[in-house]
Amino acid sequence: MAVDVWAIAVTFLLIAHALPGIESNKLVVSQTPASIRVVEGDNVNLSCYFQAQGVASYTWHKDCCLLDFKSQQYNKRTVTPDADRFKSKGDASIQIKNMSLLDAGIYRCNIDAMGRGKGAGSGTEVIVHEICGNANQATSSLPEWMWIAVTGGGAFLIILLLLVVIGVLARRNKAYAALVRECSSFDSAKEPTAPRKRMTDHPNHQDAYLHCHGGESAPKRKRPPHPGRNVQ
Numbered sequence: 001m002a003v004d005v006w007a008i009a010v011t012f013l014l015i016a017h018a019l020p021g022i023e024s025n026k027l028v029v030s031q032t033p034a035s036i037r038v039v040e041g042d043n044v045n046l047s048c049y050f051q052a053q054g055v056a057s058y059t060w061h062k063d064c065c066l067l068d069f070k071s072q073q074y075n076k077r078t079v080t081p082d083a084d085r086f087k088s089k090g091d092a093s094i095q096i097k098n099m100s101l102l103d104a105g106i107y108r109c110n111i112d113a114m115g116r117g118k119g120a121g122s123g124t125e126v127i128v129h130e131i132c133g134n135a136n137q138a139t140s141s142l143p144e145w146m147w148i149a150v151t152g153g154g155a156f157l158i159i160l161l162l163l164v165v166i167g168v169l170a171r172r173n174k175a176y177a178a179l180v181r182e183c184s185s186f187d188s189a190k191e192p193t194a195p196r197k198r199m200t201d202h203p204n205h206q207d208a209y210l211h212c213h214g215g216e217s218a219p220k221r222k223r224p225p226h227p228g229r230n231v232q
Helices: 002-024 083-089 134-190 205-212
Strands: 035-039 044-046 056-062 094-096 105-113 117-120 124-129
Touching: 035 044, 044 124, 056 083
Parallel strands: 035 124
Antiparallel strands: 044 094, 056 105, 105 117, 105 124
């Protein structure tokens, strides 16, 4: 019985002695600082360090979603870790350029080392502040452009309508002028020419004769002889 008790005690001592060694071999990933504040358009550096020898790989997650550095969203905006620094110094830090409001979130570094297992950093919260005046400028520029487009379109329609009205009026004026000329020529052809009166038939022919001949009196007409009398 005493032997069994001593055997159990020795077993517990061996397990207790082995646990610190297991904990010390656990992969530790360090991320600092806990939070970063940036402004729209700035670049942010996310640090990640680990201690492991041999083959290892890294991944980054944003709000529990895997970041694809080859995607269109991050391809030209992300600087990935250098291969030599990652292998020799355990540096898995990245840089994200031109931060936007959509890039805000918690970024976490994950390391998978062969023989050491997997480890994850505590995460870094990135807070992106909006540039003062950008929101007002963005909201005010859209209605301004819309207003310019609507005003230009309205002016174009008005000008087009005026040109159509002018063309219609010009055609109507041409048709009216042609109708007036046609009616005038018809009336002139229909109206009879008044006969010209002889000067002698006019009651004032004596005055007209005096005026034309410098005051000389008009010659008197000789009366024809009476048919009943015989002239000797």
